[in-house]
Amino acid sequence: MQRQNKDLSKAARLTLEVAETLFASKGFNAVSMNAIAQQAGVSKANIFHHFKSKQGLFMAVLKTACRRSASALHKRDDLTAISPLVRMHDFFTSHLQKLLEQPESTRLIQWELMENSEQRGKQLAEEVFADTFASVVELVAEAQAQGFVKADIDVSLLAYLLVGANVFFFETRAVLKHMPGVSFADSAEHYSAAVFQLLAEGFEKSTSI
Amino acid sequence: MQRQNKDLSKAARLTLEVAETLFASKGFNAVSMNAIAQQAGVSKANIFHHFKSKQGLFMAVLKTACRRSASALHKRDDLTAISPLVRMHDFFTSHLQKLLEQPESTRLIQWELMENSEQRGKQLAEEVFADTFASVVELVAEAQAQGFVKADIDVSLLAYLLVGANVFFFETRAVLKHMPGVSFADSAEHYSAAVFQLLAEGFEKSTSI
DNA sequence: TCACAAACCGACCGTTCGGTCAGCATATTG
């Protein structure tokens, strides 16, 4: 599958793999080096041979996760022929799908956002989110330029809402399916479609003009 | 101010206060009982005298935070005279304001959602979010019943999006202000107004009917 | 004033933490 990290030894790759799983599910502080070593079948000292510290290991894990999640998003098909609105919808749908397909990468970034956003907010913004967000903004701006989106709408706000609706869904998944009266908890497709339509057409009944 | 926990000793109240601040900012695992004791000016043994364990202390803190954040939301003014749309907008605005005013409670719940949503998703849904969410759904449903909201819209989805837009803003605040081209990062009021208008009227230019 | 319970504390416990180190195994290279 993935030929990244091909220059690392088998033990190092195993370590990275296991560390990603554990860090993603429990967060940095709740995972011990002992646990990683044991579950990866390597010695703890071996981990410190390949990574200079626990922080270093976490950063390496985070890096690969960011790279993966970014690349998964960047290979969007550039069929400029189809309508910008359709492209927006396609992005919206596949974005949520990617989040759900790569829960580990997504959760890892979420942890980092939670634990270190205050100090490293700038770094996170620049190195992780900026590119992805910019491409979404561009997508929306194109649609606006071609007259498919109202002229008075802030494109970055719309892009932000599109991404946010997906991320929020990802975050609250586990709780959402226990909420009474919620029909869209189980079906991401259903959710995507309904949200996009709502955002596109609005909820207000009589648009007074 | 708050007369809750009046049956607790001074040390216990101090402990709760300090623990809430620390847990909210760093999460459960990154906060030690020593740190709490030291910062509260009480002995560690004293904490264990009042709370049976670290988990017990955290649960007590979480409980008060949930109570506070719920009560802050429930005392919405019931001026049924004004338009349901205005009431929706008022809720939306003041909800975000409450989140930003009580960052500790909000972050605490966010931590819990992050760390334990899988196992305790049901409990969280029932005891923390259900009431608040239900009241928002009710608000939207009223507006729909009175013909201010399109009939084909899922009221729980719209309520979910309203809450989600606010929570997502709260979560990404620190990163958002470092994103290029984002104008709404600094002003919650601006954000609220723009999002509500977008949701109400939709972004699509020509609503074909 | 006395007795009893609750509040409180310093010292300590076993365990686990992140991290180090000296040395063994293995493969590459001259």
Added chain:
DNA sequence: CAATATGCTGACCGAACGGTCGGTTTGTGA
């Protein structure tokens, strides 16, 4: 074959962890 470098490990370290214990102080009702 010797030499060198790298992958790898068990044993170990000081520090910090959550939690306990015996005993002292303090408040309270009789």
